[in-house]
Amino acid sequence: MEAQELKGHLDALILAVLAREPLHGYAVIEALKARSGGRLALPEGTVYPALHRLEAGGLLSSEWSTASGRRRRVYRITRRGERELGVRRDRWRAFSTTIDAVLA
Amino acid sequence: MEAQELKGHLDALILAVLAREPLHGYAVIEALKARSGGRLALPEGTVYPALHRLEAGGLLSSEWSTASGRRRRVYRITRRGERELGVRRDRWRAFSTTIDAVLA
DNA sequence: AACCGAGGTATAGCATCGCTAGGTATGGAG
């Protein structure tokens, strides 16, 4: 549905779903799909690198878990990640309001 | 204020201000600043290439005008540009709604 | 005269980052 217009907002989305509960990558994709009413169908090549980036930035932590022979890397939001989510949410609201004002 | 989070939405903003009245590049920058309450202070290196891109895509047309020794390139939205603006507005609304849903 | 800020246009190159395309592997259903 949407292309590169997601730029700069993906991190907030991922942090938001992980703020509810720890999930592994594939489940993050499903959660985004579910929470958006199917409109956000992000490819793995988008989400996995984003998770790595967020973990490298200290906003997520992860550990391997094995469920019925399948290895999964489960991501959990850190305290810094939660703070950052707050910042991102505010930024999104400001941004969205600004665009609305100009487009109205 | 905002960085690269504008990605994919700039064209809509420019089309929106030019849908009101034809403007030259510098005036587009000022109009965006005014309409956003000063929050959108876009550098020239962002806006000028965008105008060129939009004209190349047939969404804008332009002509030179000279006012008191100063040359200006005045941009005007085309019929295709107006249609595209409608599409972009719808897309923005869908996008914005989707992000809100996930972030809520 | 020299300077400087505001107005005005332009573009080469950088940086970011979502996405495409391809790869690997397991388990269950047909």
Next chain:
DNA sequence: CTCCATACCTAGCGATGCTATACCTCGGTT
């Protein structure tokens, strides 16, 4: 055994906003 869903990974592409820099005119200040 084949197929599909599940599950992970990454090299490289493409799009595009931004930095930095350049060039020009005009009016006011020094």
